[in-house]
Ligand SMILES: Cc1cc2nc3c(=O)[nH]c(=O)nc-3n(C[C@H](O)[C@H](O)[C@H](O)COP(=O)(O)OP(=O)(O)OC[C@H]3O[C@@H](n4cnc5c(N)ncnc54)[C@H](O)[C@@H]3O)c2cc1C
Ligand code: SF4
Ligand code: SF4
Ligand code: SF4
C-alpha cells in the first residue's frame with residue numbers, strides 16, 4: 042500500500058477537541074520506553090503519534106494498540122516536549138470508537154454536544170409520554186420499566202455492539218491480513234472474559250492499584266445491578282438475598298462513581314487533566330443510575346413508592362438515556378473495546394509468532 | 396501629513412509581556428496625535444486577510460503599524476489584508492519589541508521608542524546612538540576560562556592593561572578539565588596551558604584569583620570596581636609550590652577540578668598546571684577553622700610566614716574603562732532527573748566526571764575504571780577497580796526538555812562522540828552505545844567527525860533512553876529504537892550522562908550588578924544577534940564565551956577576540972559610547988525632530 046501525508050486527519054481530530062500538543066513531539070522515544078504496557082510487538086504511544094502527524098488514517102484505523110493504554114499519565118509527565126502523548130491516546134480512542142460505529146451516530150454525538158443533548162431530551166420526553174399513557178401508576182410503570190430494560194439490552198447488544206465489535210475485528214485482524222491460528226481464538230477466550238470483568242492490565246501500570254480496585258468495584262457493582270434488576274427483578278422481588286445483594290451493588294456504583302467525579306474535577310491525576318463532555322456524562326449518569334435505583338428500592342421497602350413515584354421516574358429516564366445513548370454511542374463502549382482489544386492483540390501476537 | 400495611522404498590538408504569547416507593559420504602551424500610543432486607531436489582535440479575527448480587511452476597512456488606515464514581541468509573525472496576513480484595501484506592503488511598519496527593546500534594556504520605555512520610530516518612519520538604529528565619552532585605558536575581564544584568557548591576552552598583547560578576575564584559585568575554566576577537544580581531537584592542555592602561562596607572566600595582565608566582584612559604580616568609560624578577595628591563607632609571593640603542606644594535611648574534600656571523582660586536601664593546588672601555581676586553604680574543610688587546632692601545614696612549610704591561617708578577606712578597588720564578562724557556565728545537575736539514577740547508581744557518571752576519568756592527567760591516569768569506595772567511604776575512581784566493557788552515553792540530559800531546559804546545549808552531541816572515540820582508544824574491544832534524539836553535527840569538520848566515529852564501530856541508537864535500572868551490578872537501559880520501532884533493553888556496565896550547559900551560578904546577580912540584560916535562562920544578551928554579538932546595551936560592557944549562550948571552544952575564542960577588538964577600538968579612539976539602555980524617550984523625540992528637519 043502506498044502512503045501519503047494526509048493533513049485531513051488533523052482537522053478531523055480537531056473536531057473532537059483533541060489538543061494539538063502532539064505536533065510538538067520530536068520522537069525521542071521516551072514515552073514508549075517509559076510505558077509499562079509496551080512489549081516486543083506492542084509499541085505506543087510514539088508510533089501512533091507519528092502516524093497521526095503524517096495522517097496515515099488507514100494505518101491508524103487498523104491499530105489496536107491505543108486500547109491497551111490505561112492512561113496512567115507516566116508518558117505525559119516525562120515527555121520532554123510536553124506533547125501529552127497520554128492525552129492523544131485517550132482522544133484517539135474516541136476517534137476509533139467513531140470509526141467502529143457503523144451507524145455514524147457516535148460521530149454525531151462526539152462532534153456536537155447539542156445533538157447529544159437534544160437526543161437526551163427526546164428520550165426523556167419519550168419516557169414522560171409513556172408515563173402519561175400509564176397514568177403514572179407505580180405498578181404499571183415498574184412492569185413497563187422491567188420489560189423495557191430487557192429489550193433495550195437485547196436490541197443494543199444485537200444491533201449496535203455486536204456489529205461494531207465485528208467491525209473492529211475486521212479492521213484490526215482481517216484488514217491487517219493476519220493469519221490467526223484457530224486454536225488461538227479458543228485459547229485466548231478465557232482471558233477475554235477475565236479482562237472484560239477485571240481489566241487486570243491496569244495492574245501493570247505501577248502505583249495504580251487503588252485506581253484499579255476502584256474500577257473493579259464499579260464494574261462489579263454495575264454488572265451486578267444490571268443482572269439483579271433485569272433478571273431478578275430487584276424492585277419487586279420478595280427474596281431477602283436478592284434484595285440485599287441489590288443494595289450492596291447499587292451502593293458500590295454510586296459511592297465509587299462519586300469518588301471518580303471528585304477526582305475528575307480536582308484534575309490532580311494526569312488522566313483527569315483533560316475531560317471531554319462524554320467523560321463527565323458517563324460518570325455522572327452512572328452515579329445517578331446507582332443512586333436512583335438504591336432510593337427506589339428503599340421506597341419500595343418502606344411502602345412509600347406510590348407517593349414518591351418521581352424517584353423511580355427519574356431512574357427510568359436515566360436508564361433510558363443510559364441504555365439508548367450512552368451505552369451504544371458513548372464512553373461505555375470503551376470498556377468493551379478495551380477488553381476485546383486485548384483479545385485481538387493476543388490473536389495478533391499469535392499470528393505474528395507463527 | 397494627514398495620513399491615517401493604525402496600530403495593531405500583538406502578543407505572540409512567548410512570555411515577553413513580562414518585560415513590556417502592553418497596557419502602558421497602548422495608552423502611550425493612543426496619546427499620540429498621529430494615531431487614528433489602535434487594535435489588539437485579541438479583539439480581531441485573524442482567520443483570513445478578508446476577515447481582517449473587513450474589520451479595519453471602516454478606518455481604512457494609510458499606514459499600519461504592527462507592534463509586539465514578534466510582529467513579523469502576522470505581517471503576511473496584514474500585507475494581504477491591506478492590499479485588499481489597495482495599500483502597498485510598504486505601508487506596513489513593524490515595531491518589534493524583542494528585536495529592538497528586549498536586547499536594548501528590556502524596558503517599556505525602550506518599547507515606546509521602538510513604537511515612536513515606527514510611527515515616524517525613522518530607522519531606530521539612527522536614533523539609538525549614545526553620546527561618546529572619554530575612556531579609561533584599563534580593562535577588567537571577569538572569568539578566567541578560555542574566553543577570559545583569550546580576551547585578556549588579545550588586549551594585553553595590544554599593549555593595554557588588563558585585570559583578570561577569577562572566582563576560583565586558578566584560571567583555566569572548564570577547558571582545563573578536558574583531555575581532547577572535538578572535532579580535531581587536539582590535546583586541550585597543549586592549547587590551553589601555554590595561554591595560561593602567558594597570562595601568568597604577562598606584564599600587562601594583573602591576575603586576581605580567588606576573588607569576586609563586590610560592587611561597581613561610575614559610568615561607561617570610567618567604572619569604579621570593588622573586588623572582594625577571599626583570603627587564600629597562603630602567600631602568593633612567597634609560596635614555592637613544594638606541596639609539603641598538602642602532603643601531611645589530615646583533611647580531604649572532593650576535588651572541584653576532578654569534578655568530585657577524587658579527593659584533594661584542605662590545603663591544595665587545584666591541579667599541577669594551575670596559574671597561579673600556588674597553594675590555597677579551603678576554610679570549609681580545614682580542622683583549624685573547626686576547633687583552632689592542627690596547623691600541621693604551618694609547621695611543615697619551609698618558607699617562613701608563608702601560610703597565615705588567620706589571614707582575612709580584603710577588598711581592592713580599581714578603575715577601568717571597559718569590562719568584558721566571560722563568566723562561563725555551570726553543568727546541569729543530573730540528580731534532578733531521578734529516572735537516570737545519577738547519585739544512586741555508582742556507575743552512572745556525568746560527562747564532566749567522565750572527562751576527568753578518561754584524562755591522562757586525571758586520578759586514574761586515564762584508565763576507565765569502576766567507581767569504588769575509599770577507606771573513609773567516599774565514592775571515588777581509582778586505578779585497578781575493574782574495567783567496564785559496555786559503556787552507554789545518553790544525550791540531551793536536561794536539555795531540549797520542557798521539564799528542565801528547553802534549549803539545545805549545542806556541544807553535548809559532539810563531546811559525546813569525542814568521549815566515544817576516547818573510550819575506543821583506551822578499550823578497543825569495548826562496546827560503546829550513543830543514545831541520541833538528533834545528532835547535531837553543525838559546522839566545519841563536524842559531520843565528518845560523526846562519520847569517523849561511526850566507522851569506529853560505535854553503536855548509534857536513535858532514541859533517548861527513558862530510564863535506567865540497576866540489576867546485579869549492571870545497568871539496564873530501556874529505550875525505544877525509533878528507526879526500527881522496537882524497545883531495546885540494553886545491559887551495560889557504565890552510563891555517561893551528556894549533561895547540558897546552564898548559566899553560571901549567580902549569573903543573574905552579576906547581571907544586576909553590572910546592569911546588563913539577560914534572558915530568562917540567565918544567558919547575557921548582546922545588542923544584536925547578527926550585527927553586534929559582543930556588546931551589551933550597557934556602555935563599555937561586552938560579553939564573551941558561554942555566558943552569552945551555549946557554544947564550543949572555537950566559537951568562544953572567536954567571540955572573546957571580537958570583544959577584545961571592541962575594547963581596543965575604544966581605547967585607540969579614546970572614546971566610548973554611553974549606554975543604549977539609558978537613552979530616554981525625550982532624547983529620541985529630539986533626535987527624530989532633528990532628523991525630520993534635515
Ligand atoms: C563535558 C564537556 C565537554 C566539552 N568538550 C568540548 C570539546 O571537546 N570541544 C569544545 O570545543 N568544547 C567543549 N565543551 C564546551 C566548552 O567547555 C566551552 O565551550 C568552554 O569551556 C567555554 O569557555 P568559557 O571561558 O566561556 O567558560 P568556562 O570554561 O566555564 O570558564 C568560566 C570561568 O569564569 C569563572 N567565573 C564564573 N563566574 C565568575 C564570577 N562571577 N566572577 C569571576 N569568575 C567567574 C569560572 O570559575 C571559570 O573559570 C565541553 C563542555 C562540557 C560540559
Ligand atoms: S516522549 Fe514526547 S517527544 Fe518523546 S516521543 Fe513521546 S511524545 Fe514524542
Ligand atoms: S498513559 Fe500510561 S499506559 Fe498510556 S501510553 Fe502513556 S504510559 Fe502507557
Ligand atoms: S590546618 Fe587545615 S589546611 Fe593546614 S594541615 Fe591542618 S587541616 Fe590541613
Ligand code: SF4
Nearest residue numbers: 791794803804807808
Ligand atoms: S547538542 Fe545534542 S545532546 Fe546536546 S542538547 Fe543538543 S541535541 Fe542534545
